[in-house]
Amino acid sequence: xxxxxxxxxxxxxxxxxxxxxxxxxxxxxxxxxxxxxxxxxxxxxxxxxxxxxxxxxxxxxxxxxxxxxxxxxxxxxxxxxxxxxxxxxxxxxxxxxxxxxxxxxxxxxxxxxxxxxxxxxxxxxxxxxxxxxxxxxxxxxxxxxxxxxxxxxxxxxxxxxxxxxxxxxxxxxxxxxxxxxxxxxxxxxxxxxxxxxxxxxxxxxxxxxxxxxxxxxxxxxxxxxxxxxxxxxxxxxxxxxxxxxxxxxxxxxxxxxxxxxxxxxxxxxxxxxxxxxxxxxxxxxxxxxxxxxxxxxxxxxxxxxxxxxxxxxxxxxxxxxxxxxxxxxxxxxxxxxxxxxxxxxxxxxxxxxxxxxxxxxxxxxxxxxxxxxxxxxxxxxxxxxxxxxxxxxxxxxxx
Amino acid sequence: xxxxxxxxxxxxxxxxxxxxxxxxxxxxxxxxxxxxxxxxxxxxxxxxxxxxxxxxxxxxxxxxxxxxxxxxxxxxxxxxxxxxxxxxxxxxxxxxxxxxxxxxxxxxxxxxxxxxxxxxxxxxxxxxxxxxxxxxxxxxxxxxxxxxxxxxxxxxxxxxxxxxxxxxxxxxxxxxxxxxxxxxxxxxxxxxxxxxxxxxxxxxxxxxxxxxxxxxxxxxxxxxxxxxxxxxxxxxxxxxxxxxxxxxxxxxxxxxxxxxxxxxxxxxxxxxxxxxxxxxxxxxxxxxxxxxxxxxxxxxxxxxxxxxxxxxxxxxxxxxxxxxxxxxxxxxxxxxxxxxxxxxxxxxxxxxxxxxxxxxxxxxxxxxxxxxxxxxxxxxxxxxxxxxxxxxxxxxxxxxxxxxxxxxxxxxxxxxxxxxxxxxxxxxxxxxxxxxxxxxxxxxxxxxxxxxxxxxxxxxxx
Numbered sequence: 070x071x072x073x074x075x076x077x078x079x080x081x082x083x084x085x086x087x088x089x090x091x092x093x094x095x096x097x098x099x100x101x102x103x104x105x106x107x108x109x110x111x112x113x114x115x116x117x118x119x120x121x122x123x124x125x126x127x128x129x130x131x132x133x134x135x136x137x138x139x140x141x142x143x144x145x146x147x148x149x150x151x152x153x154x155x156x157x158x159x160x161x162x163x164x165x166x167x168x169x170x171x172x173x174x175x176x177x178x179x180x181x182x183x184x185x186x187x188x189x190x191x192x193x194x195x196x197x198x199x200x201x202x203x204x205x206x207x208x209x210x211x212x213x214x215x216x217x218x219x220x221x222x223x224x225x226x227x228x229x230x231x232x233x234x235x236x237x238x239x240x241x242x243x244x245x246x247x248x249x250x251x252x253x254x255x256x257x258x259x260x261x262x263x264x265x266x267x268x269x270x271x272x273x274x275x276x277x278x279x280x281x282x283x284x285x286x287x288x289x290x291x292x293x294x295x296x297x298x299x300x301x302x303x304x305x306x307x308x309x310x311x312x313x314x315x316x317x318x319x320x321x322x323x324x325x326x327x328x329x330x331x332x333x334x335x336x337x338x339x340x341x342x343x344x345x346x347x348x349x350x351x352x353x354x355x356x357x358x359x360x361x362x363x364x365x366x367x368x369x370x371x372x373x374x375x376x377x378x379x380x381x382x383x384x385x386x387x388x389x390x391x392x393x394x395x396x397x398x399x400x401x402x403x404x405x406x407x408x409x410x411x412x413x414x415x416x417x418x419x420x421x422x423x424x425x426x427x428x429x430x431x432x433x434x435x436x437x438x439x440x441x442x443x444x445x446x447x448x449x450x451x452x453x454x455x456x457x458x459x460x461x462x463x464x465x466x467x468x
Numbered sequence: 469x470x471x472x473x474x475x476x477x478x479x480x481x482x483x484x485x486x487x488x489x490x491x492x493x494x495x496x497x498x499x500x501x502x503x504x505x506x507x508x509x510x511x512x513x514x515x516x517x518x519x520x521x522x523x524x525x526x527x528x529x530x531x532x533x534x535x536x537x538x539x540x541x542x543x544x545x546x547x548x549x550x551x552x553x554x555x556x557x558x559x560x561x562x563x564x565x566x567x568x569x570x571x572x573x574x575x576x577x578x579x580x581x582x583x584x585x586x587x588x589x590x591x592x593x594x595x596x597x598x599x600x601x602x603x604x605x606x607x608x609x610x611x612x613x614x615x616x617x618x619x620x621x622x623x624x625x626x627x628x629x630x631x632x633x634x635x636x637x638x639x640x641x642x643x644x645x646x647x648x649x650x651x652x653x654x655x656x657x658x659x660x661x662x663x664x665x666x667x668x669x670x671x672x673x674x675x676x677x678x679x680x681x682x683x684x685x686x687x688x689x690x691x692x693x694x695x696x697x698x699x700x701x702x703x704x705x706x707x708x709x710x711x712x713x714x715x716x717x718x719x720x721x722x723x724x725x726x727x728x729x730x731x732x733x734x735x736x737x738x739x740x741x742x743x744x745x746x747x748x749x750x751x752x753x754x755x756x757x758x759x760x761x762x763x764x765x766x767x768x769x770x771x772x773x774x775x776x777x778x779x780x781x782x783x784x785x786x787x788x789x790x791x792x793x794x795x796x797x798x799x800x801x802x803x804x805x806x807x808x809x810x811x812x813x814x815x816x817x818x819x820x821x822x823x824x825x826x827x828x829x830x831x832x833x834x835x836x837x838x839x840x841x842x843x844x845x846x847x848x849x850x851x852x853x854x855x856x857x858x859x860x861x862x863x864x865x866x867x868x869x870x871x872x873x874x875x876x877x878x879x880x881x882x883x884x885x886x887x888x889x890x891x892x893x894x895x896x897x898x899x900x901x902x903x904x905x906x907x908x909x910x911x912x913x914x915x916x917x918x919x920x921x922x923x924x925x926x927x928x929x930x
Contacts, residue, residue: 073890074499076883083879108570108861109563109868115572116858122574123850126582127837130589137593200596207826209596227823230784253823255787273822274781311787315823329826334589337838340831430572463894467901 081455088451092444099441104432114429121426127337128419134333135408135415138343142408145203145345146401148193152350153394155186155193156361160387162186163368167381176380180372187365191216194351194362204347205326207273208251208317213326213347214362221245221321223295226314233259233309237300244318246293248354249327254289254297256312257281262301265308273327274313284308293318323362324352335411343404350397357393359386471924474917477515477527481910484511484528488903491533495891503673505537505889507665535665537889542672545881546679546686548874550741553680555874557632557746559867561625565758566864568621571857577618578853580611581837588834591819595827596783601814605806608791612804615766619802622759626721629751633723634715636681636744640704641712643678644696647671648710651693655708683741700738702729722751754863759801761856766801768841769849770794773833780818780829788818788829 097106108115165171166179195212196203205213226240234256244250251273258266258281266281269291282289287299295318301307319325324347331344353360364386371379488509498504515527571578587604594600650671657664671694678684678696686696689707696705703711704727711729718724724734725748736752739745770792777788791810795803810816819830842852 071887071892071895073886073892075886075890079879079882079886105572107864108566108572108857109864110861112858112861112865115570115861116854118572119578119854119857120851123578123582123837123854126579126586130586133586134589134593199594201594206824207820207822207828208824210824227785229781229786229823231786251822251824273824275821313781313785313787313823315785317824327824329822329824331826332828332831333593334831334834338835463897467897 077458081451081458085451085455088444088448092441092448095437095441095444098432099434099437102432102434103430105430111429117429118426121422121429124422125419125426128415128422131335131337131415132412135335135412138333138335138341139405139408141198141203141343142401142405144196144198146398146405148196148203149345149350149394149398149401151193152190152361153391153398155190156387156391156394159183159186159365159368160384160391163380163384163387166372167377167384173375176372176375180369183365183369183372187216187362187369190361190365194347202326204345204350206344206346206348207329207331208326211325214323214351215325216323216362218363218366219319219321219323219325222319224317224319226297226316229313229315232312232314234299234301234306234312236302236306238314239298239300240295240316241298242290242294242296244294244320246318247320248348249320249324250293250295250318251327252291252295252297252316252318254291254314256308256310259308259310259312261304261307262287262299263304273315273329291316322352322360324348328354335408336415339411341404341407341411345397345400350394355393356396357389359390359393361390361393364390471917471920474920475914478910478913478917480514480527480529481913482907484509484530485903485907485910487530489900489907492896492899492903496893496896499891499893503669503676504891505535505665505669505672506891508534508536510534533665535668537672538885541881541885541888545878545885546675548877548881549676549679550683550745552874552878553742554683554740554746555867555871557743558750559864559871561629561746561750562754562860562864562867564625564628565622565754566860568618568625569758569857569860571853577611577614578850580607580614581850581853583607584611585834585837588830591817592827592830592834595819595825595830598814601783601817601819604817605811605814608806609811612792612806615762615801615804618762619759619799622755622762623802626751626755629747629755630717630721630723632747633725633744633751636747637713637715637725640678640681640744641710643674643681644704644710644712646674647678647694647696648705648708650674651705652708654692679742681742682739682744698727698735698738699740700735702727702735702738758856758860761852763800765842765849765852765856766804767794770800770804772836772839772841776829776833776836777818779821780832781820781823781825782818783815783820783825785823785825786816786818789816791817 098104105111105114105118162179162182166176171179191214194204194214201209202213221244223240223242223244226238228234228238250271253270253274254267255270255274255277256265256267258264262284265284267284267289268277268279268281269289270277271292284299287301288296289299290296295316297314297316326347328346328348330342330346332340332342335341348354349356351361353363364383368380368383368387370376371383488511491507491509495506498506509530510532511528512531513527514529570576584604584607587600587607591597591600591604650667654664654667654671657667675686675694675696683699684696684704685699686694689695691707693707694705695703695707697703703709704713705711711727713735714726714728715723716726725736725739725744726733727735736748739748770790774790774792777791780788782788789809790807793805793807794800795805807816820826821828821832837850838848840846840848842849843855847855
């Protein structure tokens with residue numbers, strides 16, 4: 070083979086660049102301690118890395134959610150325990166006053182004691198975490214419990230802020246339902262009363278009746294005796310599509326909140342309801358069927374009126390009320406342990422993901438260091454070669 | 469036969485050897501000239517003397533200066549240059565896209581997306597929270613501005629391609645012009661002179677440069693001119709008649725290339741190799757592919773989130789307005805924005821599924837991250853982005869392999885060419901010694917003839 074000067078130089082320069090390129094790439098990996106520095110280093114690993122990182126980010130968020138739920142459950146549990154203690158005190162009072170040794174005066178005094186128990190119970194049941202009521206369901210506008218008995222009523226109609234309709238809306242009727250209900254009306258076709266159509270919801274807007282109804286007369290019945298009356302001022306006020314009107318109906322008793330569940334995502338696809346509604350814990354619709362505020366105020370009344378039969382009549386209710394609260398307490402415990410379990414599962418998953426991430430992305434330093442020093446030797450050899458490239462020539466032998 | 473004719477023989481020999489030394493000198497001088505083919509002198513004997521019945525050759529002359537090269541090798545190099553130009557330019561273009569999309573270090577759009585989902589979860593924890601609403605707004609805005617900048621970067625790459633294509637087309641026209649001028653000079657130059665060899669070298673070099681730019685076919689005509697055609701048969705150069713390429717921006721802000729040989733129809737389809745081929749492929753299929761990915765992603769995200777958002781209620785009890793607005797359906801990712809009404813008032817974020825204001829709708833929107841919305845309902849939004857990164861990564865990786873493979877081939881061919889046509893100093897030195905000896909010998913012949921003449925003259929005197 071004919072060897073020319075150009076070949077010698079090309080071979081040297083090409084080899085030098087090759088070795089330098091490999092050396093540089095190893096140096097980058099050592100410096101970043103990463104095996105994959107850009108997607109093309111290992112496209113499959115790059116995809117994996119991004120997906121794993123997303124999984125880790127989601128887990129971090131789930132953990133935050135669980136922190137929130139745990140705090141909420143812990144406070145809820147302590148409030149329920151406080152309520153339990155109050156009922157035990159009330160029971161002690163009632164037992165003491167149901168005997169013949171008590172008299173009208175002691176019962177009057179005891180009645181005041183029960184009143185303070187009621188006030189304390191109300192402050193427990195109206196407790197907040199952050200700016201949300203613990204026992205109010207999803208409603209957060211006012212305290213969920215009143216200390217005075219509420220009669221069934223329909224609250225004034227609410228209009229959403231950006232409604233197009235500026236006419237008057239009034240609620241009316243007599244509520245015959247047994248649970249507090251939030252009604253909503255959504256305008257599905259705009260125009261004045263004659264033209265507009267609507268749908269309504271009896272669960273606050275989660276689901277709708279499904280068919281467009283005509284506004285026509287301006288009075289619409291939402292069920293359980295609740296009506297909304299619209300006045301379009303003789304056809305001059307128009308509805309806009311998606312105008313929302315709402316009205317709350319209270320079934321009576323002491324509770325103004327609703328029975329909505331508050332849910333957090335604690336794992337992929339797993340929601341956890343973390344609230345106990347006032348309805349569940351403190352009303353006759355609860356698990357043991359005891360209206361706690363009703364029982365306490367009945368006891369107070371019996372004490373005031375010196376009614377021994379009435380006093381002893383509440384003893385069973387107080388007992389059941391304690392069970393109702395402790396039942397809900399244990400429900401909190403069960404939810405908390407569910408969270409604990411999820412958390413430990415998540416921790417394991419995290420460990421796995423982290424090790425997968427490290428496997429996909431991190432460089433094996435020992436291996437890299439060895440290869441780097443090997444390349445360094447190769448590079449030095451190339452330099453030595455390059456230095457000698459012009460040394461051997463016929464020119465050396467010509468005088 | 470006379471003594472004086474011996475002098476002529478010596479003169480011819482001196483001249484031939486001198487010329488051979490000059491040629492050798494030229495070779496040595498051009499040892500580093502790229503594309504230079506070494507030249508060889510062809511000695512031949514001239515003149516004869518007859519003594520009785522026999523005759524003997526006397527004297528020598530150089531009849532031609534030969535250019536040593538391998539036609540097959542040269543045409544292979546021309547061919548491979550097209551691939552080299554293509555794979556290098558393609559690699560660089562893909563790397564530009566990779567840098568933009570790469571998210572293996574974090575901090576890119578995937579992070580923004582994760583933060584967006586987290587913000588919804590946080591809002592579901594505290595549906596009334598002003599802080600949670602504001603941080604959701606900024607997460608959504610960061611996400612849209614990431615998408616916008618992705619899209620803009622792709623547009624920048626497209627514009628770069630426009631510039632590159634414009635440059636390359638100008639270079640092609642210029643190279644073809646150079647070859648046309650060389651063709652003209654080759655026709656004018658007679659014989660097998662060294663000057664003509666120089667022109668051939670220059671033309672081969674220009675052809676190599678040209679084939680790095682675009683795929684061409686070429687053949688030598690009988691008169692020594694080089695004819696060049698595009699892959700579809702449109703001529704670029706026939707003898708000394710050049711057909712220029714011209715370009716025009718089309719409606720998609722991409723460049724169409726036309727040949728003056730045919731009118732009205734773009735020749736884009738036949739420009740598949742060389743730098744130009746790579747740029748056209750990047751501009752017409754690769755960049756649009758990634759643009760479509762980003763647009764598809766943005767559109768699906770906006771559609772799904774908006775649909776859920778519209779089912780929920782904001783803090784004012786209104787149903788949710790569209791969270792994302794798209795300004796221009798032909799540039800979805802580039803015009804994706806957070807609805808200005810919501811940006812102006814975060815209470816308009818619809819976190820609740822009921823008028824009483826729970827955080828359930830926020831939770832539902834956060835769950836969109838796990839919904840299989842992309843790739844015909846087989847991939848989530850997040851994993852779709854991860855796949856896009858994987859895809860550009862593997863395209864770059866395979867382009868790298870191609871490019872280094874191509875470099876290897878070129879290296880091999882260059883070596884072969886250097887072996888055939890390159891200058892070896894050792895060889896030239898030895899030839900130099902040889903010619904010098906010849907020159908010295910011819911000089912000696914002169915002095916011998918001189919002495920002979922003197923002897924002859926002495927005879928006359930005496």
